Amino acid sequence: MPEIQRLDSRHGDFWKDLDQLLRWESVADHGVRAIVDEILVAVRDEGDAAVLRYTERFDRLRPGTAAELEVPADRLRAALERIPAAQREALELAAGRIRRYAEHQRMEDWQIEEPDGTVLGQRVTPLDSVGLYVPGGKAAYPSSVLMNAIPAKVAGVPLLVMVVPAPAGELNDLVLAAAAIAGVDRVFTIGGAQAVAALAYGTESIPAVDKIVGPGNIFVAAAKREVFGTVGIDMIAGPSEILVICDGETDPDWIAADLFSQAEHDEQAQSILLSPDAGFLDRVAQSMHQLLEEMPRAEIIRTSLAHRGALVRVRDLDEAVRVANHIAPEHLELSVADPQALLEAGLRHAGAIFMGRYTSEAIGDYCAGPNHVLPTSRTARFSSPLGVYDFQKRSSIIQCSPEGAAALGRTASVLARGEGLVAHARSAEMRGE
Template sequence: MPTIARLDTQQPDFDQALERLLSWESVADTGVRDAVDEILGAVRSEGDTAVLRYTAKFDRLDRAAVSDLEIPHDRLQAALESIPAEQRKALEMASARIRRYAEHQLMRDWDFTDEDGTVLGQRVTALDSVGLYVPGGKAAYPSSVLMNAIPAKVAGVELLVMVVPAPGGELNDLVLAAAAVAGVDRVFTVGGAQAVAALAYGTQTIPAVDKIVGPGNIFVAAAKREVFGTVGIDMIAGPSEILVVCDGETDPDWIAADLFSQAEHDEQAQSILLSWDDAFLDRVAEAMDRLLEEMPRAEIIRTSLDKRGALVKVRDSAEAVAVANRIAPEHLELSVADPQAMLDAGLRHAGAIFMGRYTSEALGDYCAGPNHVLPTSRTARFSSPLGVYDFQKRSSIIHCSAEGAAKLGETAAALAHGEGLTAHARSAELRSR
């Protein structure tokens, strides 16, 4: 039976209690950072040799060359053809929905002509290459492959390199099938910080990329943080989170299952329920007690709820909106009669918002269409879900006419002289005469 916290916004210490609940220390201790720095340095200086050494050490996969760690396309296709028909249909349906949603996110070129004939605009281009990290071994995360790879391909990325650890040579056919469906270009059975280093710096066999995306363990997260600047990264993700707002009219079993859906990820995941119906909070607590033992990952769920879960009584829906904005959750379920009204009442901060009683967060994880790579740890206050725009970049376009150069040159020169940058001023003035 989980001992989930009960909070009430009317408690004198509510603000402090909420802050304690939300606090989470990110990424890595000194030991992890030191180990990661050593691996990054070795791969940067030794290339393939270091990748092979660390792959043999950590994944028990001893190969003569890094080329032996690459999975050929026909193996990906064979995996797609060998999985059960139901799984293949699910992969293809999810892929189509993710792709259709992503196509709406494409940024496009635009320009306008100023009154003096100067053309100003924006040029949008795709990144040349992207690396995708996928957890491997016994774990199967085909949804992660689809959610990261498909937006990249919709954006127009030409080279998408996937790395996936294969401890002891163990590969998951569902993950490989997802790579085939998503159009991944190259796949290497390399994991850990050494995979991140190979993608960031390049080796004799693994190409360097422009950006690295995808989830991983604490060593992968620390490595991504360290290589940022050499390459782009998607984000440093924290534990999974769900915040459910309910008016007390949804089946308590549904809400209990929704809270479990994130708690089962790991012991640090966070599940919070807000309601202005105190009796409903009791019914959900009873449902969790009753349903928990049915869960194969009951111990993980119990620990997560004990450590970081909460049932929170708020005064009304308006206060629920205010508290939700403070929490800025990764996933926000509005399990209420009129979710649109609540959204319009000022909800601003959430990675993804699930509207209405029938929209479970799990649908977003797999097949609804929007991306499941979302900001965590309150970063939804200033960041957004992964999307096509993360694989595109913008260049400003300025094309001056003679009249425009003369007009703008006077302004630019005046400001440049004010900053003491004479050459800047002269460059503008020469075209103003």
């Protein structure tokens, strides 16, 4: 069977061992940052010329001009027509579910009027433009296109620019079809840090955007971190994670497959099972041994489980809740008889929570409706899934009546003078004189 660490909350070093298991180094070392910084400066200063140079160097693609990197809209529509009917149906079904869920997330304007006629409120507007990074080449992630693009469009973003690398000219029809379904406005075949730089700074051919979202490799993540402030970003994502809490009554094959579903992403992914039933942990370990050889990505799964996986015995489900809150996982499965009771027992920190034995995390990755772009590396303690609200911004509304200006002006004057800001005080006072 694949090697996997065993932990027991009864042991004195449990919390120390758990923290060691959870530790993950940040997105980039100094060497990666140096390369990324060089690319960012070149694209900012040289525009299209630098984009073309790096596209040839990293993607073995030599267009005559940067304008040739743009994928025509009719090619997106052609890809949608070309893919098998079952794939198109699945994409459209998933897109519909994601869109319906996203529509519940829209923030709205509001205003209140106080007795003296002063009006306070909130004005909500969409971002003007968003850039979506999609991994390319051998990887094909149409689900990422849907999950990132649809909430932006539901929010009302008028310009959504997708970048996707096309090594040696290779583009995936499923990704292009997903872009057509999601309403992406423009698509460019560029990738890496140079794509992030082009979206952040703009070039002669590629428009600058206000926010960059979407997954990418270590160079993309490092570039997003560096351009934050010039543009907004969604998050700096770490490796995929799943935490399963099980009472010991679920089919162990199901739980083994759930753990594999994240471990197969890459060698740094993390899969952890918590259960008070030691015998069940043994049965899951046996299922993992039996199922592993069926997996095309068996070596990645094996490495992931050996480096960062764990089967954890806890005293009871209440303790499992405490451990889960400490881990703050990206994905949390509650594979128990009464998941609602467990949820209400104090669970606070998780990107997405999958309720009950029949709800696999994989459903959430593709078509349940909620977003699969989730906080990782314990950041669910203070952040949330990607949603429509990430593509909207709020402006405060303040309108004073004459009476309100006089009353509030007196309060503001006292506070401003206390801070030594006399011009602030006089500005507030004058309207009440």
